[in-house]
Amino acid sequence: MDHNINITIEDAKGVKEFSFHKRVKHLAFYIIASILIVFIVGIYVVFALTKELGSIEAKKSLLEAQNSLLEKRIKNKEHELTQLDERLVSIEELIGVGNDEHQSFSERVDVAHLTSKERSLIFEIIPNGSPIEYNGITSKYGYRVHPITQKRDKHNGSDMRAKVFTEVYATANGVVEYAGYHGSSGYGRLIIIDNSYGFKTYFAHLGKINVKHGQVIQKGDLIALTGNTGRSNGPHLHYEIRFMQQALNPYWFIKWNMSNYEEIFKKEKHVPWEPLLGLIASWIEGEFPDECDDVVSDQIEVESNTTKANLNK
Numbered sequence: 001m002d003h004n005i006n007i008t009i010e011d012a013k014g015v016k017e018f019s020f021h022k023r024v025k026h027l028a029f030y031i032i033a034s035i036l037i038v039f040i041v042g043i044y045v046v047f048a049l050t051k052e053l054g055s056i057e058a059k060k061s062l063l064e065a066q067n068s069l070l071e072k073r074i075k076n077k078e079h080e081l082t083q084l085d086e087r088l089v090s091i092e093e094l095i096g097v098g099n100d101e102h103q104s105f106s107e108r109v110d111v112a113h114l115t116s117k118e119r120s121l122i123f124e125i126i127p128n129g130s131p132i133e134y135n136g137i138t139s140k141y142g143y144r145v146h147p148i149t150q151k152r153d154k155h156n157g158s159d160m161r162a163k164v165f166t167e168v169y170a171t172a173n174g175v176v177e178y179a180g181y182h183g184s185s186g187y188g189r190l191i192i193i194d195n196s197y198g199f200k201t202y203f204a205h206l207g208k209i210n211v212k213h214g215q216v217i218q219k220g221d222l223i224a225l226t227g228n229t230g231r232s233n234g235p236h237l238h239y240e241i242r243f244m245q246q247a248l249n250p251y252w253f254i255k256w257n258m259s260n261y262e263e264i265f266k267k268e269k270h271v272p273w274e275p276l277l278g279l280i281a282s283w284i285e286g287e288f289p290d291e292c293d294d295v296v297s298d299q300i301e302v303e304s305n306t307t308k309a310n311l312n313k
Ligand SMILES: [Zn+2]
Pocket: 139, 155, 157, 158, 159, 238, 239
């Protein structure tokens, strides 16, 4: 039996004859068969993977849809929680269980009946009025979703609408406790004024600071210009009022003035108003007793009498 394969090639130069053993033929067959199998398997694998990818993508878009639905629900819940917080404060106000539940209404009325001299001094000492020309609040004090971190947290101040380089004024007398860039907290350029009797005021995201650490400040002093420094999502003034480190709602203090003097005692329950204002009032009486005016006029009278007496001599 002939185990050879003979291939004959004929061209212009003549005839060439090649002879292959039959094993080579088998080898060639196996190689071609293997290549074909690999090719077919490859096509199958690519097809299967494409199909799987399709189903994974379908699952992904389903999960994304579910995720956005859940995010919406979380936002709604956060909104509900914020509303509940506000309602809780109103209920507390209604039933009178603020931090100072021992303070009776009549005591507050006493506080409200301070003399005009006492009131005007209190308005020098305790933060009141707006630190900038008032153009509204862009973000209220209380629980909210942080515009940058997107997390629910307590907003310790009022964000007051202001273009960059709006003038900022001290809202009460005090001493500058901090004036500089406060990077870690996100406040940016920050001024903290230590007012007295436990009050502090914070002015954050400032563009320019006009005061120095330790500087004595009077209510109405121009202390800074607003800006957009630190963790801030647009120009505004973050204004904060603290009493014994606890952040209070600055809104009531911004709106506090001589004509609505008693309002704040009902709105802000975290301050022991009665003993505090009582203390200030007794200090004012001690420093400027009512008899003081009479003593001065008596003195003038005595002096003028003496002058007259001298003239008559
Ligand atoms: Zn703020």
